[in-house]
Amino acid sequence: MTAVATALPETPLTPSRLSFLSERGMGASVFVAALTAAFGVILVDTTAYLGALLQHDPTIGNSRTLAYVVQILSVLLTGVAMYVAAIVTANTFSTIVAGRTRRIALMRLIGASSQAQRAEVAGQGLAVGVVGAVLGLAAGILLSWGGAAIGSAVIDNAPQGMSPLQPGVLVPAVGVALSTWLAAWAGSRRVLTVTPLQALAGSAERTVAETGTGRSRHLGAITMFLLGGLLLAGGVVAGLSSPLGVVVAFFGGVFSFTGLAIGSVLVMPPVLRLVGRLFGRSVTARLAAENALRHPERSSRMAIGVVMGVTLVTMFAVALESAKSLVSRTTAEKLPPEYFAPFDAFGTVMMVLVAVSAVIAAVGLVNLLTIGVVQRRRELGLLRAIGLSSRQVRRMVLLEAAHVTIAATATGLVLGIAYGWIAAQSLLGSVPSMPDLHPAGLIPPVVPWGPVVAIVVGTAVLTLVASAAPTRLATRVAPVEALAAD
Numbered sequence: 001m002t003a004v005a006t007a008l009p010e011t012p013l014t015p016s017r018l019s020f021l022s023e024r025g026m027g028a029s030v031f032v033a034a035l036t037a038a039f040g041v042i043l044v045d046t047t048a049y050l051g052a053l054l055q056h057d058p059t060i061g062n063s064r065t066l067a068y069v070v071q072i073l074s075v076l077l078t079g080v081a082m083y084v085a086a087i088v089t090a091n092t093f094s095t096i097v098a099g100r101t102r103r104i105a106l107m108r109l110i111g112a113s114s115q116a117q118r119a120e121v122a123g124q125g126l127a128v129g130v131v132g133a134v135l136g137l138a139a140g141i142l143l144s145w146g147g148a149a150i151g152s153a154v155i156d157n158a159p160q161g162m163s164p165l166q167p168g169v170l171v172p173a174v175g176v177a178l179s180t181w182l183a184a185w186a187g188s189r190r191v192l193t194v195t196p197l198q199a200l201a202g203s204a205e206r207t208v209a210e211t212g213t214g215r216s217r218h219l220g221a222i223t224m225f226l227l228g229g230l231l232l233a234g235g236v237v238a239g240l241s242s243p244l245g246v247v248v249a250f251f252g253g254v255f256s257f258t259g260l261a262i263g264s265v266l267v268m269p270p271v272l273r274l275v276g277r278l279f280g281r282s283v284t285a286r287l288a289a290e291n292a293l294r295h296p297e298r299s300s301r302m303a304i305g306v307v308m309g310v311t312l313v314t315m316f317a318v319a320l321e322s323a324k325s326l327v328s329r330t331t332a333e334k335l336p337p338e339y340f341a342p343f344d345a346f347g348t349v350m351m352v353l354v355a356v357s358a359v360i361a362a363v364g365l366v367n368l369l370t371i372g373v374v375q376r377r378r379e380l381g382l383l384r385a386i387g388l389s390s391r392q393v394r395r396m397v398l399l400e401a402a403h404v405t406i407a408a409t410a411t412g413l414v415l416g417i418a419y420g421w422i423a424a425q426s427l428l429g430s431v432p433s434m435p436d437l438h439p440a441g442l443i444p445p446v447v448p449w450g451p452v453v454a455i456v457v458g459t460a461v462l463t464l465v466a467s468a469a470p471t472r473l474a475t476r477v478a479p480v481e482a483l484a485a486d
Helices: 002-007 015-022 026-056 065-099 101-109 114-154 167-187 189-193 196-200 215-239 245-262 264-279 283-294 296-329 337-375 377-385 390-428 449-476 479-484
Strands: none
Touching: 026 065, 026 114, 026 167, 026 337, 065 114, 065 167, 065 189, 065 296, 065 337, 101 114, 114 167, 114 189, 167 189, 215 245, 215 264, 215 390, 245 264, 245 296, 245 390, 264 283, 264 296, 264 390, 283 296, 283 390, 296 337, 296 390, 296 449, 337 377, 337 390, 337 449, 377 390, 390 449
């Protein structure tokens, strides 16, 4: 029987081997990879174009400082987008693997090893990454070519003959393919825990009791979060005497948020429980709240991507306003609003660029919610069979999406305000201020309410968009058919 199981996997080049790309959830993963690769390619080409534009400028052409700053920002923003995309992809593959539990168990039953099954999932992740990277590379080059043509027509002294085929455009494409592969590998870790006996049961997410068994993972997440918190505090303290404190704070942000992402199953359920109380005690509201808490891994995977997107946008907005407040303290006279026009322009550009990461996270939420509804067809069919109307089922799925997006937005706003203030404080806390030219010291974070309102409105729109396809799927299948589904 082992020989039969060994013969089952086909070569990677056979068409049936690539048929998994039509599986629900894979298309969105390809889109996420393509969007990330295109974003990286556009940033690389834009950096090259701005560098050439600065060299043509008669006043600052001899200075390479701005060109270096633009290059550093390009690398950082591409890295942030790839980081968000990797988490979204890992969460997507975790959800897909949860839905394949029974099939994986059947393969184990006839002799296939868990390592072979995990390698298959990782190979699918590599295929998704390669397809997405190629599509993103092509789209990014076309968009960069169009942008360069527009720039040459409207900008004085614009560089002529700039080619979008810069050598660096391959870096984000290759990086996206590799990060997607690694994310799929990380997301498929549950394959190692699937036993042949689970072939007799259905495919389902782990419950609260099963989730609580990952003590080593939780301990690692808590350790990373605490280490990141210490580095963030160290960055603020170091920033009182040197702008290099922002470097310490940067690593603190990376460590703390990575710990939060890994340990999201510990953080998000309490927030979801609080949000659930806002929706009343109706049958659909209670069912939606229970669904969010019954499988904390699924809910946390849906929420953490949105948390990241909201955190990034809020962080840049708060950092900009806090920096403007610190700059105001360094002068003896009141600065006119026009003085901060370059700050506002830079902040707007940065938030638009960071918003790409928020879009990636939003795609991940829609994808995971849709996959979750497909995998719960039996559950939804049972609810229909015991008397819930299609309208109530639709409202329940809508409330589930609202639970996740509201909880994620609230968490992201809190984190974004904290990270934004720490970034500005650690960078500018040592700047001399008037009248005694002492360091600016500590100031409270300044929250720009315009972007906050925009984020809240975006949350409402995201809830409606994220719930559109799942609610349609949830009410399309008849109760008897759903109960007979696997």
